[in-house]
Every structure is written in structure tokens, then in C-alpha cells.
């Protein structure tokens with residue numbers, strides 16, 4: 001038994017934001033039918049290809065536990081199949097460019113008439129307003145959502161982050177909206193529209209930076225390094241390098257081996273509650289009673305001196321030794337883990353966060369499993385579908401088409417060629 005057992009999802013998503021959402025729904029137990037253009041499929045199938053002829057990792061890592069059905073949504077028989085899917089499904093998820101679903105003939109009003117209980121969930125780049133018609137990708141959302149202007153160092157340009165907060169972050173927001181709408185439907189009996197604009201999702205994740213924007217009116221942000229460096233603040237929340245976003249100063253510091261290893265670094269937080277232990281660990285016990293260092297207020301203008309001394313110590317240890325020494329003392333530290341280290345991490349494999357998946361075209365590959373762990377809804381990650389692998393199965397088993405009808409649909413050209421699927 002899974003949390004979303006029995007929920008059927010018409011997955012009209014592509015690229016990253018939408019597929020992240022429907023992959024999560026699939027992991028929570030929903031039956032997800034990924035609708036793809038015949039012979040073409042999701043554009044990511046053939047993007048960043050590392051194994052010629054095989055679906056890319058971009059596609060496989062975002063489309064686990066789904067079934068694939070090819071449908072040309074602009075063909076009359078294709079529209080008939082889509083209408084049957086809308087009648088049957090609980091949720092339709094899409095992240096087309098604005099207006100594309102309407103142009104296919106499936107406006108919200110039309111969909112509601114077909115199935116008043118269906119939830120129609122969309123990712124768009126922007127919410128209603130002057131940018132509502134724009135096509136948007138990850139980095140556009142990061143920039144328009146305030147992330148880029150607040151990421152990076154003070155003396156450098158705005159930076160985008162490696163975490164896909166615009167795409168995957170919005171997919172997460174959308175999944176929550178869908179699950180809540182399913183719950184509300186239990187009482188209202190009706191579906192609803194769920195919209196997650198990427199700009200809004202990024203702004204939500206940058207909440208603390210809008211906090212700081214307002215705090216600026218009350219004076220300089222004393223926990224920012226630039227305060228101690230005597231650099232005046234401007235009108236907007238500045239880029240803060242690796243300063244911690246909270247009230248406890250933190251920085252990324254070099255560790256043993258940094259000269260040759262680009263990831264030999266640790267994050268180190270000088271949490272006020274453990275300041276005295278920090279002083280002992282780094283060999284500065286005199287700072288415990290020195291009025292220049294004994295209180296957080298006194299320390300804030302001296303962060304460069306303080307983190308310089310801590311770094312003198314961390315550079316004598318590996319990032320893992322720093323963890324081993326500081327964790328028992330409750331000093332919060334975090335090693336800068338490379339993707340190679342994450343891929344090889346036995347603990348992450350044991351919890352199913354890093355999984356090895358077998359694929360008929362690729363062979364085994366690594367993926368990120370479900371990051372949400374539920375005691376009564378276990379997740380088994382299964383490979384992404386090949387293009388149109390389940391077309392005949394979905395027509396027959398889910399939509400109840402007879403063999404003759406399946407044949408008719410294939411002959412209409414609406415669902416691509418019948419497939420002989422490679423064995424796993």
C-alpha cells in the first residue's frame with residue numbers, strides 16, 4: 001500500500017520542473033501516464049546524451065516509476081484518447097508554454113466539463129501579470145526570483161546556484177498543491193486549478209533575503225561579513241558570499257589538502273551556545289573571557305579575524321576530521337561533499353537516497369531516489385519508460401479499448417508505431 005494508491009495522473013509534463021513533480025507523485029504511489037509526442041517524446045530524452053541511442057540521464061533521472069504513452073494531441077483520434085484520459089484521471093499536470101494547452105483545445109473550462117473532479121496543475125514561468133506569456137527556464141527563474149542577486153560574493157557578479165530551485169523546487173511546490181487539492185476534493189467533490197509559477201517558488205525559497213531587505217531599513221546587517229569589513233550597505237540585500245543566512249555567523253573554510261582538492265573545505269558555524277568550545281578547539285581559550293570576543297555582539301565586527309583563526313585550525317585537519325572533532329561538541333560543521341563523494345556514499349545508498357537503477361538501453365545508472373521517507377509508503381525506484389512503451393497497455397487496461405479499437409487508434413497515426421519493448 002502506498003500513500004497515493006489509486007490516484008491516476010495524466011502527466012503532460014516535459015523537461016525538468018513538471019517531471020520532478022510527477023516523479024514524486026509516482027513515488028508516493030500514483031499511477032502516472034506520461035504523454036509524449038509520437039516519435040519524439042520529451043525533448044530531454046535526447047539532450048546531453050552520453051550513450052548514443054539510449055535515453056539520456058537527464059530524462060531517465062526525472063521520469064522513474066512512470067508509464068509512457070505516445071499521443072499526438074493535435075490529431076482528432078489523439079484528442080479522443082486524451083479526452084478518455086481526462087475522464088479517467090484524477091490529476092492532469094502540465095508545464096507547457098503559456099496557452100499551449102488551450103491551443104490544443106483543452107482549456108480549463110473544457111477539461112472541467114469532461115471531468116469536474118480533475119485537478120489541473122500547471123508550472124508556468126511567471127504568475128498572472130506582464131510576464132505571464134514568457135517561456136522560462138531554470139536560470140531565468142533563479143534570476144527573476146531574487147536568488148541570483150543575493151548569491152555570490154560582494155565584489156562579483158550575480159550567480160546562479162547548482163541546486164535547481166527554479167525547476168525541481170517548483171516541481172516540489174506543485175506536488176504539494178496537488179496533494180492538498182486531492183485532500184480538499186475529498187470534502188468538496190470538485191477538482192481545482194493549481195498553479196505554481198517558477199518565479200514565485202524561487203521567491204519563496206529566498207524568503208530570508210526579503211527579510212533582510214526590510215531589516216536594512218533599521219540599519220546595517222551586522223551578521224554580514226561586509227559589516228565588519230566596514231563596507232557600507234546599499235539599497236538592496238547584498239550578496240553575502242558564504243555567510244550563513246541566520247543569526248549565527250558561519251563560513252566555508254579551507255581544510256587539509258585544499259591546495260589540490262577543490263572540495264577540501266568545511267562549513268563552520270560559530271554558534272553562540274558553543275562559542276567557548278570553539279575557542280578551546282582552535283586553541284584560543286583566552287577569547288572566552290576577552291571582551292572583544294566573549295559576546296556575539298562583540299564578535300560580529302571581527303568575523304574575518306575569528307574565521308581566520310578557525311581556518312588556521314581547520315587547515316590542519318581533513319574535512320572529515322573536522323566533523324569527527326566538532327560533532328561530539330555540538331559545534332555545527334559540514335564537509336563540502338563533491339558529487340563523486342555523494343555517489344559513493346554508503347549511507348545514502350542504504351537509505352535509498354542514492355539508488356542504482358537498471359535500464360534496458362543504458363545498463364545500470366545511478367539516480368537520486370525519493371528524498372521523502374514515509375513509514376507506511378515505501379518507495380521502490382523503477383526505471384523510466386521507453387518512448388511509448390506502455391501505449392497499448394494504457395489504451396487497453398486503463399481506458400478499456402478493445403483490441404479492435406486499439407488497432408484503430410494505431411492506424412489513425414495518433415499514437416506512433418506499435419512497440420516491441422526491450423526486455424529489462
Ligand code: CAO
Pocket residue numbers: 014015016017018035036037038071072073074095096097098099100101103104123124125134135136137138167
Ligand atoms: N502532441 C502534439 N503537440 C504537442 C505535444 C503532443 N503530445 N506535446 C507538446 N506539443 C506541442 C505544444 O502544443 C506546443 O505547440 P504550440 O506552440 O503550437 O501550442 C509545442 O509542442 C511546444 O510546446 P512548448 O511551447 O511548451 O515547448 P517549448 O520547447 O517551445 O518550450 C518551455 C519549453 C519549457 C520553455 C515551455 O514549455 C515553458 O515555458 N513551460 C513553462 C515553464 C517551465 O516549466 N519551464 C521549465 C522547464 S524545465 O527547465
